Amino acid sequence: MNRGSRLPGPPVLKVSGDMGILIEFGATYDPVINNAVTAFDAALNADLPLGVIETVPSFRSVLVRFDPGILAFERLHRLMADLAASRDWYRAPPAASRRVWDLPVVYGGEHGPDLAEVGDLMGLGADAVAKAHAGAVLRVAMLGFSPGLAYLGQLPEAWDFPRRTTIAPRVPAGAILVAVRQSVLPGTDIPTGWRWIGQTPFRSFDVNAAQPFRLTPGDEVRFHAIDAAGFARFDNAAFLKGQGL
Numbered sequence: 001m002n003r004g005s006r007l008p009g010p011p012v013l014k015v016s017g018d019m020g021i022l023i024e025f026g027a028t029y030d031p032v033i034n035n036a037v038t039a040f041d042a043a044l045n046a047d048l049p050l051g052v053i054e055t056v057p058s059f060r061s062v063l064v065r066f067d068p069g070i071l072a073f074e075r076l077h078r079l080m081a082d083l084a085a086s087r088d089w090y091r092a093p094p095a096a097s098r099r100v101w102d103l104p105v106v107y108g109g110e111h112g113p114d115l116a117e118v119g120d121l122m123g124l125g126a127d128a129v130a131k132a133h134a135g136a137v138l139r140v141a142m143l144g145f146s147p148g149l150a151y152l153g154q155l156p157e158a159w160d161f162p163r164r165t166t167i168a169p170r171v172p173a174g175a176i177l178v179a180v181r182q183s184v185l186p187g188t189d190i191p192t193g194w195r196w197i198g199q200t201p202f203r204s205f206d207v208n209a210a211q212p213f214r215l216t217p218g219d220e221v222r223f224h225a226i227d228a229a230g231f232a233r234f235d236n237a238a239f240l241k242g243q244g245l
Contacts, residue, residue, distance in 0.1 A: 008033060011040070011084040013077060019053070021064045021073075021080055025089065029059040031154055032090055034141050037062055038218035039092035040083070049079055057217045058142045059151070098218045099243065104226040104234060105134065105176055105198040111231065112198035118178060121161045130225055132158075133176070133197065138183055140219040148187020148205025150215045155181045163193040174200045176223070185215070198223075201234035214245070 008026040016022040023040065026033035041057040044064070048055075051071025056063040066076050107130035108115040119129045138152035155178070163179040169191050171177065177184040177194035184194055187205025200223070204214045215221070226234075 008090070011036075011089065013080055013084065016063060019065055019068060021066070021077060022061055023064065023080055023084055024061040026060045029141065029153065031139065033060050034139065034153075035094065035218075036089035036092060038095055038098075040089050041217065042095035042097060044083060049076065051076070058144070095218045097216070098220065099216070100220045100222070101202075101215070101243070102222050102224060103200045103202050104230060105200045105223045106228055106231045107133070107176075107198040107225055109228070111228070112176065112196055114195040115197045118161075118195050118197050122158050124158075129197065132156075133178070133183070134223045134225050136183075136222075138221045140215050140217050140221060141182075142217050143213060143215070146186060146188050146190050147207070148213050148215070149190070150185045150187075150204060150221075152183040152185060152221055153181065155183060157181065161195075164195065165193070167191050167193050168196070171196050172199065173203060173205070176200065185221075187213075199231070201231050201236065202239065203236050211245070214240070 012024045014022040014024060025036045037057050037060060041055050041062050044055055044062070049071060051067050053065040053067055056065070064076065064080060106112065108126055115126045115129060119126045122129060124132070136155055138155070141151045141153045143150055159178060160181045161179060170189055171186065171192050173186055173188050175186055175196050176198035177186070177192060177196055179194050185200070185204060187203065206212055
C-alpha cells in the first residue's frame with residue numbers, strides 16, 4: 001500500500017478482556033497503517049484519561065488497558081471512538097516526539113555470522129548486503145517479544161526471505177536480525193530464528209534507567225557500518241547524552 005492506494009476503512013474498536021479496548025487500523029502490516037497507529041497513540045498519550053494503565057501500539061492496532069474501578073468501560077469506549085473519528089489518522093504527520101537514530105553496526109564475522117548466507121539468498125556479495133542494509137531508512141513499527149526488542153520496517157522486496165526453520169539458542173543484545181522485509185533489533189540476549197548479519201554496540205534497553213526503552217514506535221532508524229575497533233570504543237552513555245537522553 002502507498003498513499004495513492006485505497007486506504008482501510010475507519011478504525012474499529014474491539015473489547016479486549018475486561019480491562020482493555022483494542023483500536024484496529026487495518027488487518028495487515030503496512031507503513032501507512034502503522035503510521036496511523038503511532039499517530040493515534042501519540043495523541044492519546046498527550047492527554048491520557050485518568051484510569052488508563054498503559055497503551056500498547058503494535059503493527060496495526062493500539063491496545064488501551066484501563067482500571068475499570070477508576071474509568072468505566074462505556075466512558076473509555078466513547079472517548080476512544082471520538083478520538084478515532086476526530087481526524088484522518090492514515091494521513092497524519094509523524095508524531096512530533098519521534099526521534100531519528102543513526103546507529104553504528106559491525107557487519108559480518110563474529111558480529112554477524114549469517115551475512116554471507118543472506119547474501120546467497122539475495123544474490124549479492126556480503127559487502128553489498130551490508131551496504132544495502134546500512135542504506136535503508138527504517139521505522140520502529142513496534143516493540144515486542146522481549147524487553148526493548150524493536151521491529152524495524154520496511155526493507156525492499158529483495159529482503160523478503162523467510163526466517164529459519166530452526167532456532168539459534170542465543171544471539172546477543174544489539175544483534176541485527178533480518179527476514180520477511182524486516183530488521184529486528186533485540187534489547188537483550190534472545191533465542192531466534194531470524195538471520196543475524198551484524199551487531200550494534202547501542203543498547204536499546206536498560207532496566208535501571210528512568211526510561212528503560214530507548215526506541216519508541218514511530219522513531220526512524222538508520223545504520224552506518226563501523227569496524228570491530230569502533231564497536232569496542234563505543235560509549236553508550238555518551239551517545240545517549242548526544243540524543244538528549
